[in-house]
Each structure stands twice: as structure tokens, then as C-alpha cells.
Amino acid sequence: MPSGSNEEFGVYLAHLRRRAGKSQRRLAEILCDLSGCPTVTRHEISRYERGRRMPRYWLPYLAEALEVSLDELERRTSAESFVHGISEDVVPGPPFGVSTGRRIGADMVTDLLTRIHRLRLADDVLAGGDLAGPALRELDAAVALHRTGDFSEQVGRALLAAISELAQVVGWIASDAGLDQRAEEIYRLGVSAAREAGDRTSAANLVGSLAYHRTNVGALETGLELAVAAIEEGGRRAPPRAEALFWDRVAWAYAKTEQASAAIQALGRASEALSRHGGEEDPAYLYWVDEGELQIMEARVHVELRRPLRAVPLLTEVLGRYDSTHTRELALYLSWLSVALADANEPEEAAHTARRVLELSADMPSGRTARRSQVVLARLRPFHDVPEVRDVIDGYGCRVREPVHDAQGWER
Incomplete structure (x- = not known):
């Protein structure tokens, strides 16, 4: 077996765990407590020990939980292993x-x-x-x-x-x-x-x-697994803005699977990561990750969790300063505001905002805005008796295609 391989590290990790007298479930609970974010399960520990995945992000927490030096854990992983990150089956x-x-x-x-x-x-x-x-x-x-x-x-x-x-x-x-x-x-x-x-x-x-x-x-389940895997792939030495982006995606995946506590904790991890950004030069693809984008994701998470009183002020503030030339993003963010207003029992305002979404999206060749337009209309339908809502539904309902998905979740 090659030195530093995933399999070799897995055998070593299992040895440390047994020596510490901890079950896989108990070790997972300890890692969640130490990290402050419940993203590790017993199944994840099993994957690590079988060499299916390398727990790079979690090495400092494993060192503390198993009472072994971090240097020793890192020595047991080779540079080659770090390149591969999560297993090829993922x-x-x-x-x-x-x-x-x-x-x-x-x-x-x-x-x-x-x-x-x-x-x-x-x-x-x-x-x-x-x-x-x-x-x-x-x-x-x-x-x-x-x-x-x-x-x-x-x-x-x-x-x-x-x-x-x-x-x-x-x-x-x-x-x-x-x-x-x-x-x-x-x-x-x-x-x-x-x-x-x-x-x-x-x-x-x-x-x-x-x-x-x-x-x-x-x-949703695959999305959540991959979002958590991205944290491990990036490791603890990822640039702060990259780490913030990774945690934002974890938060979104948790929100979509209705795991409110985990979603909020992941948002906190994203904010903490961004706070460590000191103006250093990052990869060019991180140019857009800033406090405003994290605020938008926070608002979107609150919308998905049906917490409109938190979402509406955040979205209103961000949209007040948003660049109107970014039409697709403007339409998308307005769509979450419209849903939040409907959840807050403000159907007239929700309809007014929905009209802007649908007008911006009308001739836009974007699958994202098409999906969100359908979501907005669906959320407005319970208020069909409200004149403003009825006008929007009657005027735009027939123009928006409803996405159809197959058993694997692909849109057809």
C-alpha cells in the first residue's frame, strides 16, 4: 500500500479511534461539537476509515478528539492524497x-x-x-x-x-x-x-x-453531500473568501433540506471566514464574494426556512444598492423578496415585486429565472382573490413554463 494513501490513513484513523475507546458515532458527535457545525455523521467516519475520502478539513479537530498531534496526522497524509481530495465515486x-x-x-x-x-x-x-x-x-x-x-x-x-x-x-x-x-x-x-x-x-x-x-x-441529498465534500476538498488552507463561498453553499443545501439549525450555523461559518480576508490577492474567480453576497445568501436561506421577517429587511437593503445592469441576478433576488413578502402575508407587495420579476425575466434565456418565476407564481396562487395578485397571475401565468424533472432530478 503506498505511503500516505487514503486507505492507509483510514486504517490509521480507525486504530486511533479504537485506542481512544470511541465509536464512529461518538467521534462524529465530538467533531461536530468541536467545529460548531453538524456536518459529520457516523457514515462520514466510516468513509474516512475505509479510505473512500480524506478528512483534510477535519484534521485539527480529529487531532484534538483523538489526543494526537496535528503534525502527526498531517504527516500521515501525503501531497498526492491532498490532490485527489474526495473520492472518485463522489x-x-x-x-x-x-x-x-x-x-x-x-x-x-x-x-x-x-x-x-x-x-x-x-x-x-x-x-x-x-x-x-x-x-x-x-x-x-x-x-x-x-x-x-x-x-x-x-x-x-x-x-x-x-x-x-x-x-x-x-x-x-x-x-x-x-x-x-x-x-x-x-x-x-x-x-x-x-x-x-x-x-x-x-x-x-x-x-x-x-x-x-x-x-x-x-x-437535494446529493447536493448536500457534495457541498460538505467541497469543504473537505478545499482544506483548512483555502483562501478566506473561498471558504466563505463553500460554507454559503453548505448553508443553502441545508436550507433546501429543511435543516434550519445546520443552515444558520453554516452561515455563521461563512461570515467568520470572510472576516479573515485581509485584502490579500485571491484567485480571480472569487472577485464577487463579499459581504453583500453573503447577506443575499443569508436572506435566501431565511426565505427557504419560511422566516420572512428576517429575510425581507436583508433583501430590501441589498436590492437598494444592487447594480441594475445585472438583470438576471436582480430578477432572481427580487423573486426571493416576492416569496418572502407572500410568506409575511403581504400579498399586494408580493404581487408588485413579482411583476418586476416576471417583466425582467420575460425575454431572458435563463433557466434559473424561469424556475424562480414558476416558484413565485405558485406562492402567489393562494392569494388569487387579491386583485393585485390576480392581475399578475392572469397576466403572466400562461407565459411561464413549469419545469418537469425526471426521477434523477434532471429538468426535462
Whole structure:
């Protein structure tokens, strides 16, 4: 068995646990108490001990729980193990092969990174249906460049890291375009590229993106498992803004599975992580993670948990300063405000806000806004006798397509 493998560490962890006289369930409870967030279960401990997953994020808590030094636990894990992160059965990805061809230099990778960031900025103001074609072609070209190019080891790793960043953007765009299966394939490809490049933060971001995608298409349990896995993939050395983003996705997954206490605790972990950001330079894909975005997620979580009195003030404050050129996000955030107002028994205001959502979304080729428009209309229907609500439902109800999902949670 190779030194530092997941399997070897699992055997060692089981030995420590038994020596400490703790069951798997008891160890899971202790880790939850020490970390302040109930994301570890007995089944997770079993996965660690069978070598199915490496508990990197939890190493300091394991050291304390099992009365062993953190240095010793980290020594038992190799650099190779850290690259792979969560097991391939959770997020498998295609291997990257290289054949001799066009000579690729660092300048071409720099050019690709520039195009990737331009694509991110375009996504701020355009919907997925507008960008999917160019974005998919960009990804195909980048993957072909890696598979057929000739380059040094250093350039190859940089190219893989760039492909992983591109996959995150293109996966997001594909998801917004309603290409659910294609989005998942792209996210998995990105995870594979990031792991080969040794970029743990990018790999975790992609696992978290896949988690968010799966949660939003209705695969709630898988989404939650992946969101927690992203925390482990990123490890304790992830940049603060990345860690904040990962915990936000965990909070969302818990909210969608109606686990209120765990969702609120995860929001707290996100806020605490962001507070440690001291202005240091982060990966470019974290440019949008700030206090405002965490506030929006907090509000959305409260909406999902049917706590409108907390959600409405937060959303009203954020929307008061939101950039109106980001039309899709504006429509999405207004949709949560409309639902919260309906939950607060304010149907007239809910209808007024819903009208804005539906007008903004009317000609937008976005699967996300289409789903949210349907949610808004469904939430308004119990108030159909209210004239303002009836006008909105009668005027827009026939224009909004209701998503249909198969048994696996994919939209058809």
C-alpha cells in the first residue's frame, strides 16, 4: 500500500479511534461539537476509515478528539492524497491525456486566463442562453489545446488550472441555459483538471458549484453531500473568501433540506471566514464574494426556512444598492423578496415585486429565472382573490413554463 494513501490513513484513523475507546458515532458527535457545525455523521467516519475520502478539513479537530498531534496526522497524509481530495465515486472526472503537437508557452495560458475573466464579466450582464454557444466552444478549444499541445510540465499544470477555472464559468453558463446534464459533465471535467494541476481551491470551488447545481435541480441529498465534500476538498488552507463561498453553499443545501439549525450555523461559518480576508490577492474567480453576497445568501436561506421577517429587511437593503445592469441576478433576488413578502402575508407587495420579476425575466434565456418565476407564481396562487395578485397571475401565468424533472432530478 503506498505511503500516505487514503486507505492507509483510514486504517490509521480507525486504530486511533479504537485506542481512544470511541465509536464512529461518538467521534462524529465530538467533531461536530468541536467545529460548531453538524456536518459529520457516523457514515462520514466510516468513509474516512475505509479510505473512500480524506478528512483534510477535519484534521485539527480529529487531532484534538483523538489526543494526537496535528503534525502527526498531517504527516500521515501525503501531497498526492491532498490532490485527489474526495473520492472518485463522489465526483469522478475524465483523465487528461497529452499528445505531441503545437508548442504551447506561458503566454498562451495568460491569454486564456484573460479570455476566461472576460467571459465571467459577460456572465454578469448576459444570460446563459446568450453565452452558452461561445462558452462551450471556448472550453472545447482549451481542452483540445491541452490534449494535442506540446509544453513543459510547468506550462501544462498552468494550462490545467486555467481549464479548471474555465470549466467553472462554462458549467455555470450551461446550467443557466438549461443544459443541466451538460453542466454536470463540465463541472466534473473541471474537478479532474484542477486535481491534476494540484489546485485544491479550484477543485473545491468546482465541487461546490456542482453541489449548488444539483441542489437547484432538485437532487437535494446529493447536493448536500457534495457541498460538505467541497469543504473537505478545499482544506483548512483555502483562501478566506473561498471558504466563505463553500460554507454559503453548505448553508443553502441545508436550507433546501429543511435543516434550519445546520443552515444558520453554516452561515455563521461563512461570515467568520470572510472576516479573515485581509485584502490579500485571491484567485480571480472569487472577485464577487463579499459581504453583500453573503447577506443575499443569508436572506435566501431565511426565505427557504419560511422566516420572512428576517429575510425581507436583508433583501430590501441589498436590492437598494444592487447594480441594475445585472438583470438576471436582480430578477432572481427580487423573486426571493416576492416569496418572502407572500410568506409575511403581504400579498399586494408580493404581487408588485413579482411583476418586476416576471417583466425582467420575460425575454431572458435563463433557466434559473424561469424556475424562480414558476416558484413565485405558485406562492402567489393562494392569494388569487387579491386583485393585485390576480392581475399578475392572469397576466403572466400562461407565459411561464413549469419545469418537469425526471426521477434523477434532471429538468426535462
